[in-house]
Amino acid sequence: MAKLLGIDVGSTTVKVSVIDETGEVLYSSYERHFSRVKECVLGELKKVRSFSASYKACVTGSAGLGLSERSKLGFVQEVQAAFIAIRKYYPDADVAVELGGEDAKIIFLTGGAEQRMNGSCAGGTGAFIDQMATLLDLSVDEMDELSLQAERVYPIASRCGVFAKSDIQPLLNQGAKKSDVAASIFHAVVDQTVSGLAQGRRIKGKVLFLGGPLYYLKGLRKAFCETLGLDGEHAIFPENGPKFMSLGAALYAENMQEEPIDDMISRLESAKEGGEITLGEPLFASQQEYSDFIARHMRSDLSFENIYKYEGDAYLGIDSGSTTTKLLLITPDCKILYSHYQSNNGQPLEIVVGRLREIYSLIGNRINIRGACVTGYGEDMLRAALKIDFGVVETMAHFKAALYFNPDVDFIIDIGGQDIKCFKVKNRAIDSIMLNEACSSGCGSFIQTFAKAMGMEIEPFSRLGLFAKHPVELGSRCTVFMNSSVKQAQKEGASIEDISAGLSSSIVKNAIYKVIRARTPEELGEHIVVQGGTFLNDAVLRSFEKETGKEVVRPAIAGLMGAFGAALYARENTSSGVLTSSILTEAELSRFAYSSRSVICKGCTSHCNVNILTFADGRKFISGNKCEKGAGLKPSRTVSDVYTFKYESLLSLPDGAAAGTRGTVGLPLQLVMYEQLPLWVEFFEQCGFRVVLSEKSSRALYFKGQHTVASDTACYPAKLMHGHIESLLDKGVDFIFYPCESYNLDEHDSANHYNCPVVAYYPELLKANNERLTRENFIMPYLDLNSEKATVHTLTRALGRYKLPASLVKRAFRAGISRMQEFHARIVEKGREILAEAEREEKQVIILAGRPYHADPEINHGINKLLTSLGIAVLSEDSIFEQGNDVKVNVLNQWTYHARLYRAAEYATRHRNVNLVQLVSFGCGIDAITTDEVRHILESKGKLYTQIKIDEITGLGVVKIRLRSLLAAIEESGRGEDDHA
């Protein structure tokens, strides 16, 4: 017998174990490889030479496959390796959960062995935790420590890092405690594991937790135990957890040939680097080319004025961005007196206060801050806290700044830490705005996170890319995908230089092809200004120029453009009568102090997490609220919002008056029920049933059904349906009624009248994945409401056990249909009222166009209320589309709900005060088609198009910026029209 050697090569670490003839573990190690896989493995092999001159060896792990192929070592799939080790060391375990650097796995051992791995779009792994720690500016260990002191847990989207960020950033900016956020992050990882991997199977019994993160992070362990309800006896965290797979590999090596370790080492040393990756061109061919490039960009610069000598007025601009805070103090002729750029570490207020104190100490009595303006995520809070004169939406600020550098500018692109903003400019006004979707925001902070993962600072890391010989192609999607591309490139032996250059180029491609969605570089425009901190990175700038084939303007203050724009805004808008800014004076600032606390608003059913900042002088600032109520204001008297009206009307439909002699029927209020609830309530009441509705949608309800979700990339409304079903089952109804409908109502305005596949057949998925559903308690007939005869026939049969006479079914169905028509008429009527009122009061109207089920506040996240709080009247697509003309579109117009979108858009094109904002559920494949058409309809008639993607994310920060930008642009274009008139 020989000694056994197991090598586990993961995405971030190498683990090695040696087992001797008696089964005793002689050696095991856990090393980060910083993508130098080969060197790291070689080092370990040389170490284990001391135990034996020859081994039976086997490799496992996600990055181990290529290594084993090239060095001709045996390979075992990592889950299988885990299987073997579990059988040996923990034969009584029921389930094993393993989190690694970039993957997550669950192995069900008893009751039908099954193995699951995370999908290609899944965070919830070690890399995700690293990314989040970076965001909090903590080391992973610090984050873990903090999490143990948490007092509350916030809901954070767990599907991928990008989503989670958009939840976390607003929390930080609003002053939520880092300890609470840290704990919330761990809970998000657990939720992801439970919903994304378990997919309908419960994790119960004796659970084994494996892998580095679960071994090292106490907070994560705690979150798992809490969520799964495991006690110390059932949750096992093995001492050798992080190295478990390498033990499995070693055990599996029993099947291998014994050979001298020196042979393995020499084979590995001479192993070729693979050639499967696609390579790009170097960014610069020569040093000369680089120098020319630098010299060209030096030209776009502002000049400086000496803050110690200058006397007179100055304007202050503050840009409180998602990850960084920027301040700029300029003279009236735009010379820089003072500038500051800093990562905000989740504490924007403290940073601005500190800098402001510094400015006051520098300017003495010589310089008078005449006006100040703030922009960015922290705008409202900073403005309130520091009594700043103006606030401007960040898109406008950036536009103003770009205009200063190039009055002919027709295209602006800003890549910041977390977002990408692009504007097309026509006639010196913003013509269209594109912001990145939550899904494609692999922006600047991604390079930063990656640099850290490589153990480097961002600047030296990106400089490495400048002269890389063969930049790797890493794809152009979201960060999670890029992570796996990087993994692949590393596997193939790409150098850090090549990866660095590849990352720069993928950020650029992501921006051009995914955010701007340009088909050719010419579409962008002639005079391009690039800005945002990410463009200070020369590798990114160069990649952008190479990809577009254009020379662009990058101001030297690219990272400060928001602040510069804000300062310009203050300069433009300070009236001559105002001699000094209202911003806190030096004296006031010295007394400035605040405290923060968070509460749950009980104003309505949304239960927003509201954050209250209390300042030393007794003033308060409230954030996190979705409507006026949370801010302590009285809601307006009338509801000028169809969404709220519709939702409340639907909830009041089953009035409980029906006797229900035949029994109780449960209707899940989600997806198609948002349209057909009146029909089925009336139908079942007429047939003698009592109707019970599922609970209102909420995050908690979603978690209730999460364990039965089969496909984690389905849309949020569909995934919520699982919770609604659980809720009805818990309510103990006699049966749940939820029909399958290939066809929707024929509204005679499209080539066909399908439902989307998810809406049409979701009951099938529920039946197959929720073991509590049976033939008896779940009735899901296939119906086509357009055919009364077939529907009555099918319903009579489906409800066969109640022996309803067909005549009754028919009568009830007809009554239901007319109830639904009446209901719809009320929605339309409400829409008319709102329109008329808006007309009278000269208010802007926005058609929030989506699907009927977007009326659910858990799905629309209160965007309707956000709009009304901005003074906008809100219509829904179903309240207005009948006033739109029929349209012929480029695509096949064959879905009922989607045909409504086109007609609603057509209506908007004919009305000056009406605009349309399209709500799109993340993962809706059909909207990939409709959005382009709706945009086309609106833009062909000179209207702005705005799309908002919604998912589990609750933070409305980005949405608010987008809507305010839209309103600002509408206002500007309105001004333009008046000028022409």
Place this chain on the structure above:
Amino acid sequence: MRKQPLQEERPVLDFTDDYPVFTHAMKDTHTILVPDMLPWHFDLLAYILRLHGYRVEVLHNEGRAVIDEGLKHVHNDACYPALCVIGQFLDALKSGKYDPDKTAVMITQTGGGCRASNYLPLIRKALKAEFPQVPVLSFNVSGLEKDSGFEMSLGLILEFAYAVFYGDLIMSLYNQTAPYEKRAGEAAQVRQSCLDALKPQFAKGSYRKFAKHAREIIAAFSAIPVTGEKKIKVGIVGEIYVKYSPLANSHLEEFLLHENCEPVVPSLMDFLLYCAVNPLNDAKFYEKKSRSTFLFRFVYKWVYGKQKKLNHLLAKSKFEPMHDFERLRVLADKVINQGVKMGEGWLIPAEMSALCETGVSDIICVQPFGCLPNHIAGKGASRAVKALYPKANIVPVDYDPSATKVNQENRIKLMLATARENRK
């Protein structure tokens, strides 16, 4: 329902872009590019179209350039097949091999409730940016895109039907032989010679001697010396394009051969029968009867008859027969309602069940990332299939431009590891 069906004519506003139409005259001047889906079937189909005077060429270009073109021209959330097809067209048009002024492209449309019916407008949009002169032909039997439609004749449809049968037969026999052949490459040679032998039959019009040609093909494959070893059979089901197209599924069949497995790929004809039977189901469920219902019933019966005949011949040989379509319907009913008819719908769980029944319990279910029908019928239904066939070992694999091969292969290897574990 809400509005009365009979209503005054409402005005229709036209928001469509202009696009070039494939005119009759172009038949003589234009090369028609066809995307690659089933390399061997399409070889035969393209040959038939050429016999009918269309200058057709099946594309085989691959690689990162194809995917990059697709990424540039297709919406982020649109599905992967659209991206592959469009990428392939644009990459070909840019290759310099074709004169864009004398080139058209062709795509199939089923007209179902899945967004796949919208590939054609997506292609048109993509071409508009760079090759606005290139017309798009629609190959469909639903009467869509009348101005750019392909002129369907009964003769052509008949020839296609036979070609699909022959293609399925050759594909199936190849997959059953190649993993076991004693002399490497022999099965591939036989595959080519069978195709070469079939082509003149179409030219002569004697392609309808179905039993004769089928017997010859079976004989040719039977003659290949094989080793007789036992290998793991792996079924491939899922979205139609990704299931068959090597470009989309990263050469999945070859990968399985390399992993010492026998790939079992259900036949294309089953999908066509599925398309034919859905209107019949609609007629039954929703009283949606029309003149075409009768036609579909007739076509269905005729094709199904041929399928039975072919399976009868196979049953007498040493090879496994292909799935029987009526059996697929019976199996579907145990898992999912046949009303699930968008995309590949109920066919996916039906094929999973049929594979399990015939001892192929290790299955890869392929789909484009975020494929809507597959949420329900693929990932959603596999739990129900597993309940019926406890041995079933099903792995869903997502394909998209950025899902790396490592990730996909790792997942498949995991499934294979379980398969080997189960064999013990």
